[in-house]
Amino acid sequence: MASLGKDALDASRRPASGMLMGRLSALMFMQFFVWGAWNVTLGLVMQTVGIGSLIANAFSVGPIASIAGSFLLGMAATRYLSPRALMVALHLVGGAILLAMPLLVKPETGGTFVWLLLGYMILYMPTVGLANTIALKSFGERADRFPFVRAFGTLGWIVAGLIIGWMGLSASPEIFRVAAIVSIALGLYSLTLPNVEPDAPRDAGLVRQVLCVEAFGLMRQRSYLIFILAATLISVPLAMYYAYASAYLGAAGIENVGGTMAIGQMSELVFMFSMPWLYRRFGVKPLLLVGMAAWALRYALFAIGDGGGSLWAIYLGVALHGVCYDFFFVAGAIYTGTIASPKGVNAQAQGMLTLFTYGVGMLLGSQIGGLLYAQLPAAQTIADWQHMWWYPAIAAAVIAVLFQLFFQDDSRGEAAA
Structure with missing residues (x-):
């Protein structure tokens, strides 16, 4: 009981810290920078290298991953694993996959590229919910501060697009390497995030919640x-x-x-x-x-x-x-x-x-x-x-x-x- 009281007290104090706001803002910034770095101009890249016919399949993997990854990992795994630990693992593995992407963005390996992109997105999509979970649980009762922190995610997406354009990479497969660098950095940075607890199991049952x-x-x-x-x-x-x-x-x-x-x-x-x-x-x-x-x-x-x-x-x-x-x-x-x-x-x-x-x-x-x-x-x-x-x-x-x-x-x- 003493431990529960201490946890509640800590949760109420966290929002008062400007340092916490800054840490969570950096989390959101990098989270959406990774996605925005490659997603915005991927269609142009694929058309430029001669695999425009696969654009529809490439942009179908996100919705598929949103269904599979977010529900199975984001809603089920977080009941048993720390959100912080999942963020570290998923972004580090995802960053390694992103590093290999430019080698496959060409006509002879276009199909393999789409399958690998699906695998990556199944890992990435749950991290969006995990980032939200870490921020909301860290704020405790002051969840009203979440929109301010979440706005840095949109800012990260904007900055990613500006950097890609400034570097002249809008039509280049190298957009994935830019995303990979930030993904690996975010995986390492996640080690420093608040170690919020997994969701407690509910009486409704896992299957009923997932569905x-x-x-x-x-x-x-x-x-x-x-x-x-x-x-x-x-x-x-x-x-x-x-x-x-x-x-x-x-x-x-x-x-x-x-x-x-x-x-x-x-x-x-x-x-x-x-x-x-x-x-x-x-x-x-x-x-x-x-x-x-x-x-x-x-x-x-x-x-x-x-x-x-x-x-x-x-x-x-x-x-x-x-x-x-x-x-x-x-x-x-x-x-x-x-x-x-x-x-x-x-x-x-x-x-x-x-x-x-x-x-x-x-x-x-x-x-x-x-x-x-x-x-x-x-x-x-x-x-x-x-x-x-x-x-x-x-x-x-x-x-x-x-x-x-x-x-x-x-x-x-x-x-x-």
């Missing part, structure tokens, strides 16, 4: 079911942006693709801090609608943008990322918490939302995008790319209209009740 059985029950509410369907569908065009935007920017004649793509994350950072206030002020439905409309507008801008007088449309489309992402996915996470918290299944519900968006939705989007990309000629022109972007633009607009017609926000009424 989010209680969270799936939330979809008995019509409003939440419609939201989940819309979130899954809107993730389809989202996947096309991640997979093909960098190749499109390269075709438009933009040289610093990594730096240009970072503009989107800069806008994301701005809206992330304002999202709690906007949610309280306007409620969930207006924010979700604005987010979906922004996706449609972004792709329409890509469909009219070129390397000449309409270059502004491309930059504006990239800059809309903050509205596209925060107004739908961040607001959606807050809405999910509002629905799930009274039932005590918030963590499961957030995992279920990740399953449908970053898992099912983005997997479908990667494969559908691959089918559309396969229709482009071998030597694509900017006109070919413009034609392709109309498909996700129309899809996002249709989803927004259907959402407006059928979604009714009842979360405020339930909260009041």
